[in-house]
Amino acid sequence: MLCSIVLAAIQREENKVKLSLKDAAKKNQVDVCKILAKEVVQSRKAVNKLYASKAQINSVMMSMDQQLSMLRMSGALSKSTDVMKAMNGLLRIPEIQATMRDLSKEMTKAGIIEELVEDTFESMEDDDLDELADQEIDKILFEVTKGQLGGAGEVGTTLPQDEVVDDQEDDELRERLTKLTH
Secondary structure, eight states: OHHHHHHHHHHHHHHHHHHHHHHHHHTTOHHHHHHHHHHHHHHHHHHHHHHHHHHHHHHHHHHHHHHHHHHHHHHHHHHHHHHHHHHHHHOOHHHHHHHHHHHHHHHHHHHHHHHHHHHHHHHHHHHHHHHHHHHHHHHHHHHHHTTOSTTTOOOOSSOOOOOOOOHHHHHHHHHHHHHHHO
């Protein structure tokens, strides 16, 4: 901030010297013009030196900020190392491994049970849905064409009864489910 004020003052003085230089040139005073020109050169050199000094100061400030950041980072890493050591002391790895194995077994059982239930429902639904869909298609064709479609035939209004699931297959599924849950 101070540097900016000094630079502005030097530039104001340089502008005054330039005006004086123009006046001296109009009056044809060569010696005075040379002296004033030297002052302009010196003020420009001073401005350049101030800019260079300002850049060096900024560089030093950034370097100090970087060192401060590194010091803070070092402190944070030291604290996190202490926390990790404390956590390692609190954790009981063998107990956690045993718990994870038990959890894995339970999840496997649950997955197998879910698959069995899905397989059962899929085997029960596929044939029934196809038959119901075919009957519904025949019924709609019959209604739309008013019985004129050749292959439609007579359509009843009652839905077919569900097929009885094979008792032996049902017993096998229950047996597998019992084995998994015990």
